[in-house]
Amino acid sequence: MSIDTATAEVRPIVLKVLLRGRHLQSYRAFCREYDKVAEQVDKTLRGGHPSKAQFYRWLSGHMVGLPYADHCRILEGMLPGWQVEQLFEPHDGGIEFVPEPPSASPELSAPVASEPVSTHANQPSDMVALYAHRANVPKQLWMDLLTGAQERIDLFANASLFLPEDNPEAIQIIKNKAKSGVKIRILLGDPEQPAMELRGKEERLFEGLVGRIRMALAYYRPLVGIDGIDFRLHGTSLYNSVFRYDDQMLVNQHIYGTYGYIAPILHLQKAPEGDLFDTYMKSLNLVWDEEAYDIRDARTEQ
Known part of the structure; x- marks a missing residue:
């Protein structure tokens, strides 16, 4: 390990120093302040x-990217005075030295024409991140979204094993x-349907995909018949797997000849000005309403 690398690892990020300077470094204190600010910024937060x-x-400071947009x-x-990108940069001074916000340059202070919120003009406003492979998605993100859902959870896939x-x-x-009142819909592939066999061939998993679906159904079987959980199967040509948690969503793309864990994740x-989230929800709802059937009515082994 080089001296520069070692130094970077022990340097706190700016956010930690600023919160400590305001006595907000404990989780409880931070949450209280978070709610106070939310009252001013957006009460729904x-x-x-x-x-x-x-x-x-x-x-x-061990972050992959930045926090969600609302955070x-x-x-x-x-x-x-601080931009969120600056808050997650290493702090050059000691932990006791509280920095001031960087001075804004004249160019940044000048009024500019209204532009989309996105970093790039052609990036959808409801897009948070793009992961090149499902395997790159932080494991904790899946759990954070699942545990953070308060109203709705939709799991739409072939196996989701x-x-x-x-x-x-x-x-x-x-x-x-x-049990806490969250409405949950689970929609997995029916291993008896031809579309599942075809997808196995397309992904080069062959009969392995049907086997994975059966294994997934064994995992998910305890959720059948639970109040608040609607569990259905489908036999469609699935173009994407959709995992929806309230107003957030992870979409696993499907690429011909490519395993799911290698394919990208959106x-x-x-967002009010975006329609990509709604586009995927329309697709999910269409399959749910017109193609899906209760798992207890399927021909799979019970």
Whole structure:
């Protein structure tokens, strides 16, 4: 390890220093301040603070990208003068030295014509991130979205075997969510349908895909008949797997000849000016309403 690398690892990020200077470095204190700022920025964000694990991951600086857009709004409201990108940069001084916001350049201060919120003009406003491969998505993100859902969860896939295999607690979490009033829809492939055999050939998994679906159904079977959980099967040519958690969504693309874990993932968050989130929801709802059937009515082994 080089001296520069070692130095970078021990340097705190700016956010940690600023919160410590305001006595907000504890999770409880931060959440109280988060809600106060949310009242001013957007009352619908009150109570939407990060999980405890997320918060301390922020302070550690071990982040893949930036927090969700709503968190960014609150952080910038909590720490006026700072851009969220600057908050997650290493702090050059010691932990006791609280920095001031960088001075804005004249060019940045000047009024500019209205532009889309996105970084690039052609990037959808409801797009949070793009992962080149499903395997690149942080494991914690799947759990954060699942545990953070308060109203609706939709799991739409052929197998979705990776979710309970990588996260053994996921099935119990889904049960608990249903008990707490979250409306849950699960839509998996019917292994008896020709479309599943065809997809196995297309992905070069052959009969392995049907086997994975049967294994997934064994994992998800305890959710059948639970109040608040509607569990159906489908026999469609699935173009994407859709995992929706309230107003956020992970979309696993399907590419001919490519395994699902290698294909890209879109992370979307519903936005008033965007329609990509709604486009995927329309597709999910169309299959749900016109092609899906209750798992208890299917020919799969019970």
